[in-house]
Amino acid sequence: MDRVRSGRGALGVAAACIAVLVASGCASTATGGPTPGSTAALEEAGPWADDFGAALADDVSPFEARILADGAVSSEEVEAAHDRVGRCLADSGFGIDYDPDGGFELQSLDDRYPDDFFERSDPVLRSCERKSDEYVTYLFSETRRNPDRLDEATITVPCLRDTGLVGSEYTEQRWRADYEAGSFPFDETADAAVQCRLDPLGLWRTP
Structure with missing residues (x-):
């Protein structure tokens, strides 16, 4: 009775369609590059810049903001976000198994799945994602799958x-x-x- 959820898919993700840019200035670093989180840094995300800006404008956690601030998400950063979500869930007796192709299985660490498993686990999952992974996995997957944001x-x-x-x-x-x-x-x-x-x-x- 493992709960399977597909996560944020390739299409129809409302949060990724909000055309909001972060108005954080264009300050440069000591080496002359754009400051993470600045408009210039997000522009390096190319056609995905608006999506990174919208995510940062959506009051994400400091952890997630640090990842998104340079307009890119690495595989190591995705793994770090997944690890944090997993540890957060474990505090409430849940486990999570991420599929390399996307999505995941949410599990009970004591192997017990009462009828209200979803009702109990879903709020915990959403809370853990708000702390670490509201947008990281989605933007990693989409920029890897369709870097030029083609139709x-x-x-x-x-x-x-x-x-x-x-x-x-x-x-x-x-x-x-x-x-x-x-x-x-x-x-x-x-x-x-x-x-x-x-x-x-x-x-x-x-x-």
Whole structure:
């Protein structure tokens, strides 16, 4: 009865769509580079700069702010955030197992799963994430998956065609309609479909 939650997915994350920039000035460091958290530092995030700015403007914890302030998230920083969430959950008797492809399993450390497991665990998880990982995992995953922040249909349809899941007649317009309807003309659980969803540009995941 492990609770599985997908975490912040590739699409539909409202917080990442808030076009708010952090007005923190453009001061330079002693070496001439941008100060972390400044507009100049966030601009180094390229097309994701607004998303980093929106996250920083959302009253994130000091721990998370330090990670996001330079407009980039490293794998080591993601691991640090996950470790903090895990230790926070353990204080309340819960464990968490992160999937390298995204998402996680939330577990009971005493292997007991009463009917109200979700009701008890979810507020604890949300509290732990607020302290360490409201945006870190999401921004790491999305900037790695789609660094130029290209349109989803533009990067997904060629992948689907290349893998043979759809034919050349399958258009970006059709993909958008199918996405809105939540129904695609192929098996979404097939390995190729999962690959095109998680890593349509083939930048980081080995099929």
